[in-house]
Amino acid sequence: MKNIILLIGFSISAQVLLAGGPWPQAKGDFYLKLSQWWVVFDQHYTDQGLLDPNITTGLHNTNFYAEYGLGSNLTAVVNAPIFSRNYSNNLVSNTTQDVLIAGEAINSVGDIDLAVKYSFATGKIPLSATLLFGLPTGKTNGGTQGNLQTGDGEFNQMISLDAGFGGGENVPWYVSASVGFNNRTNQFSDEIRGGLEAGLGLFNKRLWLNSRLQMVESLRNGATAETTTSTSIFANNSEYLSLGLEVNLNITDRMGVSASVAGALRGEIIAAAPSYSVGVFYTGK
Amino acid sequence: MKRIQHWQSIAIVLLLAVFAGCIKDDFIDDRVDPQLRIANKVDSLAINTSYQFEEVFFNNVGLAESAEVLWKSSDPAVVSITPTGLAEALAPGRALITLELDSNEKVLRDTVLVSVGETTVMQASSINGEIVTTSSYVLEGDFTLTEIDGNLELSLGDNYRATSALPGLFVYLTNNSNSIASAKEIAAVKVFSGAHSYTVENSSLSDYSYILYYCKPFNVKVGEGKIQ
Known part of the structure; x- marks a missing residue:
């Protein structure tokens, strides 16, 4: 089961801490991960769920992620984009080759997430609850148009709430499900979030494969988008259903590397391009 | 050895961070047909008066440029015109005034039929049209563009609707609906349904050929209305 716990940690993307699974870290155990996550998109899902083009925009985050077992049932989690870069390309005339609108970029710390996970039921189907605080530490209105962001502000x-179960001795596996309510401030709409995850350990648990289905539904009880200039993944009233795949390879007993890709199956007011992540992780006591 | 492996892995991640996110070029097809227009058309001229016609030329990306044009009159005995566009109303009748530019691509031409009578009458100073979406976002409605004392008033009709989901929607006047490079920004869109209007100072009907709705953050065209 410990391997399962570690793998759940790997699955945390740069943007959400939702798909965490119900398994806590043992007291004094920790898991650290340094990763690079990025998405580059030249089209987006409109409010009709259709695809429209946009200037090529990229968001690159260097993330530090950590879990620490405060007690046998309580785990502290931090997800910190310690370096976040948002940029847009130059818009160049195909006729004159002149730069019509110069590209821009901003660099800063991204929005930091702090969370505690409490495991309140063990057994065949363990349950846990997670309380997460999303801190507005990123920039919200960079660039001359005010549309470059490294956080939502x-x-x-x-x-x-998370539930899951697993099994298998030689070929371990797990599945987990989660549902959450995201209370947002500053006129952003609240969200219902959900996720399903499954993982499989191969080659004597050295290689883990997992897949993740994540859903965000906006309650649309905040301001509409015209009051903001945000684009990319920080726009208000964004919705999506995404599917992600991840590979984790344990190089040593304590250290490994991971790579993942995720993309939206449907979306509204959200980037329409796959996101990628590569990272290194370390576990210890 | 183990420590070296750790640092190698971390270095790879950091290198990815350093080299990620370089600004590149997106190319836009912004070629349009060049346009030549008589800027101040009249329906009639008062006899024995002179009138200075003016021309405007927009190149293949919609930018205003000076050009060597040719002015002609179909009946110089009624209305004569000089190479610089100075017309003289000489006798009662009608004459077709033609403005021409022989560009490399083709001959551009604009005309106006002028009557010579007792008074000078400018052409109608109002144009009606329709805003249509060119994207997946809702944008529609009728418009009227009216020239009033050297300014333009853009009035949207009761049937106007625009999405409120799109961030940073702006309205422009332009001669190239594919780009805002040479466009005149009117305002950020704050009204998303029903009649409303904008005033554009120091502009005339001949200055622009499109109303353009453009999303600034996405740098993408949302819709347009042709000024005809």
Whole structure:
């Protein structure tokens, strides 16, 4: 089961801490991960769920992620984009080759997430609850158009419930499900979030494969988008259903590397391009 | 050895961070047909008066440029015109005034039929049209563009609708609906349904050929209305 716990940690993307699974870290155990996550998109899902083009925009995050077992049932989690870069390309005339609109970029710390996970049921189907605080530590209005962002500019509080189970001795596996409510401030709409995850350990648990289905539904009880200039993944009233795949390879007993890709199966007001992540992780006591 | 492996892995991640996210070029097809227009058309001229016609030329990306044009009159005995566009109303009748430019691509031409009578009458100073979406976002409605004392008033009709989901929607006047490079920004869109209007100072009907709705953050065209 410990391997399962570690793998759940790997699955945390740069943007959400939702798909965490119900398994806590043992007291004094920790898991660290340094990763690079990025998405580059030249089209987006409109409010009709259709695809429209846009200037090529990229968001690159260097993330530090950590879990620490405060007690046998309580785990502290931090997800910190310690370096976040948002940029847009130059818009160049095909006729004159002149730069019509110069590209821009901003660099800063991204929005930091702090969370605690409490495991309140063990057994065949363990359950846990997570309380997450999303701190608005990123930039919200960079560039001359004010549309470059490394954060959404709001302090959100999300509570989520996780359940899961696993098995297999030689070929371990697990599945987990989660549901959460994300209370957002600063006129952002609240969200219902959900996720399903499954993982499989191969080659004597040295290689883990997992897949993740994540859903975000906006309650549309905040301001509409015209009051903001945000694009990319920080726009208000964004919705999506995404599917992600991840590979984790344990190089040593304590250290490994991971790579993942995720993309939206449907979306509204959200980037329409796959996101990628590569990273290194370390576990210890 | 183990420590070296750790640092190698971390270095790879950091290198990815350093080299990620370089600004590149997106190319836009912004070629349009060049346009030549008589800027100040009249329906009639008062006899024995002179009138200075003016021309405007927009190149293949919609930018205003000076050009060597040719002015002609179909009946110089009624209305004569000089190479610089100075017309003289000489006798009662009608004459077709033609403005021409022989560009490399083709001959551009604009005309106006002028009557010579007792008074000078400018052409109608109002144009009606329709805003249509060119994207997946809702944008529609009728418009009227009216020239009033050297300014333009853009009035959207009761049937106007625009999405409120799109961030940073702006309205422009332009001669190239594919780009805002040479466009005149009117305002950020704050009204998303029903009649409303904008005033554009120091502009005339001949200055622009499109109303353009453009999303600034995405740098993408949302819709347009042709000024005909």
